[in-house]
Amino acid sequence: MARRRPDPLRRFHQARWDEEMIYELSVPGQRGVLVPRAEKAVVEAVGDGVSAIPDDLRRVRPPALPEVSQPRIVRHYARLSQETLGADITPDISMATCTMKYSPKVQEHIAARHPGLTEVHPLQPGETIQGILAILYRLERFLCEISGLDHFSFQPGGGAHAIFTNAAIMRAYHAARGEAGRDEIITTIFSHPANAAAPATAGYKVITLLPDEHGVPDLKALKAAVSERTAGLFITNPEDTGIYNPHIDAYVQVVHAAGGLCAYDQANANAVLGIARARECGFDLCHFNLHKTFSAPHGSMGPALGALGATAALEPFLPVPRITCDGQRYALDHDHPLSIGRVRSFLGNVPVALKAYAWILQHGFEGLREAAICSVLNSNYLEAEVCHIPGVTLPYARGQRRLEQVRFSWEKLREDTGVGTEDVKRRIADFGLQHYWTSHHPWVVPEPFTLEPCESYSKEDLDEYIGVLRQIANEAYADPEFVKNAPYNSSIHRVPEQFVDDPDRIAITWRQYLKKGWAQRQTQG
Amino acid sequence: MDRPKLGLVINPIAGIGGRVGLKGSDGPEILRLAMVRGAAPQAAARAAEALRAIVPLGDRIEVLTWPGPMGADLCRQLGMACRVGRGLGQGPTSGADTEAAARWIRDEAADLLLFAGGDGTARNVCAAVGEQIAVLGVPAGVKIHSAVFAVTPASAGIVARRFLEQTSRRCRPAEVMDIDEDAFRQGRVCARLFGSLCVPEDPSRLQGAKVGGGGGTGQGIEGIVATIVEQMQADPDGVYLIGPGTTTRAVKERLGIEGTLLGVDVVYGGRMAAKDADERTLLEWVADRRAYIIITIIGGQGHLFGRGNQQISPAVLRRVGTAHILVAATTEKLIGLGGRPLWVDTGDAELDRQLEGHIRVVTGYRSYTLCRVGR
Numbered sequence: 001m002a003r004r005r006p007d008p009l010r011r012f013h014q015a016r017w018d019e020e021m022i023y024e025l026s027v028p029g030q031r032g033v034l035v036p037r038a039e040k041a042v043v044e045a046v047g048d049g050v051s052a053i054p055d056d057l058r059r060v061r062p063p064a065l066p067e068v069s070q071p072r073i074v075r076h077y078a079r080l081s082q083e084t085l086g087a088d089i090t091p092d093i094s095m096a097t098c099t100m101k102y103s104p105k106v107q108e109h110i111a112a113r114h115p116g117l118t119e120v121h122p123l124q125p126g127e128t129i130q131g132i133l134a135i136l137y138r139l140e141r142f143l144c145e146i147s148g149l150d151h152f153s154f155q156p157g158g159g160a161h162a163i164f165t166n167a168a169i170m171r172a173y174h175a176a177r178g179e180a181g182r183d184e185i186i187t188t189i190f191s192h193p194a195n196a197a198a199p200a201t202a203g204y205k206v207i208t209l210l211p212d213e214h215g216v217p218d219l220k221a222l223k224a225a226v227s228e229r230t231a232g233l234f235i236t237n238p239e240d241t242g243i244y245n246p247h248i249d250a251y252v253q254v255v256h257a258a259g260g261l262c263a264y265d266q267a268n269a270n271a272v273l274g275i276a277r278a279r280e281c282g283f284d285l286c287h288f289n290l291h292k293t294f295s296a297p298h299g300s301m302g303p304a305l306g307a308l309g310a311t312a313a314l315e316p317f318l319p320v321p322r323i324t325c326d327g328q329r330y331a332l333d334h335d336h337p338l339s340i341g342r343v344r345s346f347l348g349n350v351p352v353a354l355k356a357y358a359w360i361l362q363h364g365f366e367g368l369r370e371a372a373i374c375s376v377l378n379s380n381y382l383e384a385e386v387c388h389i390p391g392v393t394l395p396y397a398r399g400q401r402r403l404e405q406v407r408f409s410w411e412k413l414r415e416d417t418g419v420g421t422e423d424v425k426r427r428i429a430d431f432g433l434q435h436y437w438t439s440h441h442p443w444v445v446p447e448p449f450t451l452e453p454c455e456s457y458s459k460e461d462l463d464e465y466i467g468v469l470r471q472i473a474n475e476a477y478a479d480p481e482f483v484k485n486a487p488y489n490s491s492i493h494r495v496p497e498q499f500v501d502d503p504d505r506i507a508i509t510w511r512q513y514l515k516k517g518w519a520q521r522q523t524q525g
Numbered sequence: 526m527d528r529p530k531l532g533l534v535i536n537p538i539a540g541i542g543g544r545v546g547l548k549g550s551d552g553p554e555i556l557r558l559a560m561v562r563g564a565a566p567q568a569a570a571r572a573a574e575a576l577r578a579i580v581p582l583g584d585r586i587e588v589l590t591w592p593g594p595m596g597a598d599l600c601r602q603l604g605m606a607c608r609v610g611r612g613l614g615q616g617p618t619s620g621a622d623t624e625a626a627a628r629w630i631r632d633e634a635a636d637l638l639l640f641a642g643g644d645g646t647a648r649n650v651c652a653a654v655g656e657q658i659a660v661l662g663v664p665a666g667v668k669i670h671s672a673v674f675a676v677t678p679a680s681a682g683i684v685a686r687r688f689l690e691q692t693s694r695r696c697r698p699a700e701v702m703d704i705d706e707d708a709f710r711q712g713r714v715c716a717r718l719f720g721s722l723c724v725p726e727d728p729s730r731l732q733g734a735k736v737g738g739g740g741g742t743g744q745g746i747e748g749i750v751a752t753i754v755e756q757m758q759a760d761p762d763g764v765y766l767i768g769p770g771t772t773t774r775a776v777k778e779r780l781g782i783e784g785t786l787l788g789v790d791v792v793y794g795g796r797m798a799a800k801d802a803d804e805r806t807l808l809e810w811v812a813d814r815r816a817y818i819i820i821t822i823i824g825g826q827g828h829l830f831g832r833g834n835q836q837i838s839p840a841v842l843r844r845v846g847t848a849h850i851l852v853a854a855t856t857e858k859l860i861g862l863g864g865r866p867l868w869v870d871t872g873d874a875e876l877d878r879q880l881e882g883h884i885r886v887v888t889g890y891r892s893y894t895l896c897r898v899g900r
């Protein structure tokens with residue numbers, strides 16, 4: 001065990017560079033790389049290269065890219081990276097529902113360097129990418145075993161995309177049975193909001209259920225919600241609160257009895273890996289975020305993959321191509337007339353699938369189960385300690401343990417001191433920790449914060465985190481204004497919360513920034 | 526550019542009834558009783574807390590206020606320069622003074638009116654200026670049911686300061702509610718909608734927006750309105766009885782109909798058929814036509830029928846049919862009920878029983894939340 005720090009709190013100060021935007025660094029004529037002229041043989045074979053592009057596809061004006069020398073670009077991005085906090089430099093316990101577990105570096109090396117992955121062309125025929133197909137085929141078998149479902153598709157480029165795809169599969173299924181009138185999806189307010197948003201995007205009406213006094217969705221409400229219009233149920237379990245619904249099979253039965261299908265959002269399956277399966281709960285569809293539960297980096301740190309699982313009855317509707325194996329060779333199979341078609345080009349985010357495949361092999365069945373057990377134990381320890389911090393409460397389901405994540409509340413702290421969860425969140429940055437996740441909007445739990453330590457973090461990491469929260473709570477009781485004016489040691493001291501969602505004030509591209517006139521306003525002071 | 530102008534109105538007797546257990550301070554008799562029971566005024570202290578964020582602005586802003594305990598005294602005490610309107614005679618202040626002060630501040634084109642008081646004060650401000658200027662309440666009264674108050678006096682100051690410093694100012698209508706104090710003293714809570722004020726958009730610092738966080742509530746309302754209008758268009762021959770509230774008013778605005786905020790309007794063929802109708806008029810309209818009722822949930826108690834919309838009587842409801850009731854509310858409002866069910870109290874027990882169970886509430890574009898209805 002590592003030497004115990006006498007004081008778990010770190011004296012941290014983040015870099016602050018006052019760095020320009022890359023466009024502001026632009027000097028006409030500066031170059032990062034000088035591209036060599038094409039060799040004679042190449043010119044002879046293809047001409048100047050540009051005239052081969054049809055007129056209506058050719059740019060009229062060159063793109064307005066910044067012109068910056070190579071060292072300056074390197075310095076620019078290195079500086080920006082110093083102004084962020086990421087999973088590699090801070091215990092990322094803060095981002096619950098995101099399952100920010102450690103992503104083993106060896107996987108990055110394979111994904112970034114293996115020529116079998118980096119040097120292939122997306123249009124290469126199946127016979128020439130047997131290795132990739134083998135990995136996808138085997139990963140599909142692993143996930144079938146883990147979920148109990150019969151087939152997987154790796155096309156969706158993220159969790160929300162997988163939910164959208166599930167909604168499309170439900171529609172194709174009902175239409176094939178002559179029940180196209182089923183236009184309603186049911187979900188719950190503590191399920192990830194993608195379960196409402198993605199089916200809505202797919203054209204469904206969405207009905208949301210509220211929790212009962214135990215914090216689980218109201219079964220009576222579900223019974224009142226289902227009808228001949230019900231296409232299906234989209235639900236997470238445990239929900240965002242970390243509360244596990246032990247009667248989930250009863251919910252599935254209600255929907256099945258009404259003729260609907262059930263999709264289990266297992267984006268974050270950390271609580272149940274190797275312990276409970278979608279099949280035994282009765283689900284028809286599910287999805288795993290390989291970029292969370294299966295260790296590929298999540299969020300802005302990497303591309304995503306929502307692996308989508310289905311029962312045999314729904315297999316005809318899965319996206320194409322499907323990957324087949326005749327016992328020796330792997331192939332891409334497009335011949336599925338009832339398929340909903342493609343939801344993504346080519347094979348999807350193969351490097352993410354590779355990382356998940358590697359992670360499963362590293363762990364084996366027992367290892368997956370252990371990951372689940374450790375993540376729940378870590379969370380239970382954190383819950384017990386955080387609940388002793390003054391100002392913290394735990395709404396719903398008194399005395400019932402949460403699983404891999406917990407939604408706490410600072411409501412009492414706010415009543416006592418005026419310091420709310422957004423204030424604490426800003427202060428956390430002063431200790432070198434990632435600002436935490438409050439909850440989706442609107443807040444159902446008042447002044448919420450949601451923590452998820454995963455299996456990756458040690459007791460020392462957890463103690464450091466707990467120590468920081470306790471320190472901030474004490475500060476709030478002693479000097480609320482001090483906390484309200486935080487952060488002090490971060491690269492930005494005041495986020496203008498008033499404006500960050502004001503369409504008139506925000507510019508997320510350089511072009512918008514120019515269009516909205518902010519550049520001029522800055523120089524005029 | 527002109528300096529931003531801040532109007533300040535303190536109801537000096539707000540909150541007096543609270544600590545001595547009188548559940549409000551409306552009316553001279555209660556005020557006398559409160560004084561007898563040893564109540565101490567605290568509105569000025571609450572306002573001072575709010576002004577802590579404002580004082581450092583110095584003469585970058587102009588402060589407009591009313592004489593003596595209604596603002597001028599406090600400004601002097603805090604060393605804030607202010608321009609004082611003319612009003613206020615001898616004796617205790619009253620709601621009429623609040624109204625006069627608010628009107629003057631509006632006429633002087635203030636950018637924001639900050640008032641310290643409770644629901645009663647909010648009603649006075651509302652009666653005087655309605656949605657004509659931006660208003661924000663410093664919670665200093667006993668009853669705070671209206672959605673026009675900041676969560677604490679200090680946050681009122683922060684919101685006000687940011688609002689004055691901003692170049693693009695965003696406001697939204699917020700409901701002014703009050704409860705019947707006499708009924709409340711007898712143990713019955715009965716909140717009513719009295720109007721609406723225009724408040725700065727700052728979900729995390731405003732009352733009733735406890736459930737807020739980021740993002741305004743505007744989007745939710747837009748989706749709700751679009752859904753209701755779609756449903757109305759699906760049956761253009763129907764008669765629509767539209768109940769009170771800002772959510773339902775937004776539906777009428779979308780239809781280009783100028784309705785009432787507090788009454789029940791009848792819309793037929795896309796036009797206003799009867800404004801602020803009484804029960805008899807409603808019965809006439811629904812007698813031999815297919816009809817629908819569009820209502821919202823008002824304030825924190827979650828009443829669907831029987832509070833503030835009694836015109837929609839049991840007879841009207843029976844005629845329209847319970848399947849033709851459209852309820853609309855933002856998710857924030859539903860969450861604000863804190864897990865309590867919606868209520869019906871139509872005065873007809875049999876009908877209440879029929880309405881019991883679950884109802885779909887429109888909470889966004891083609892989005893519904895299933896809510897329990899109790900009685």
Ligand SMILES: Cc1ncc(COP(=O)(O)O)c(C=O)c1O
Nearest residue numbers: 097158159160192194267268304
């Ligand atoms: C439970 C759950 N479902 C769905 C999603 C959406 O996944 P993605 O962000 O990959 O679209 C998330 C992601 O945060 C999640 O936590």
